[in-house]
Amino acid sequence: MGEATPAYERVDFWNLIAQRKRGVPEGWRWFSIQGKGHPAPREQCTSIVTGAVCTATFKSGPRKGELNWAKRDRSTERELAIPFPEFDAFLLEWEAETGRCHNCYGNGRAFDRVCYRCGGAGKAPTAPQPAAK
């Protein structure tokens, strides 16, 4: 509807942290995320991220082409406990690495609004800023 195509694709940080910090097999993707620990303070909560490698897709029917998780490679199934503080730190690490805002992936807009985190600039608020004149 007239919206410009975002310059950057959405990043799935759960898959990324699983690959980089937990060493999951190539092609691994999460299929379930559960928060544990509520209503404790956020820094004491953990996400249980479950995933596997799945390449099987539905061959027919309304879900044709979608992944058929029932046929996942169960030998690659892993349940990862990722504490919220570790996830939050990972987002900042990604921002430092890419210079992009993690909330909008660098597009300046998220959920059809100006991104609250970067104010629409798409730049990581945590990245080193040029020295003020």
Ligand SMILES: [Zn+2]
């Ligand atoms: Zn942003």
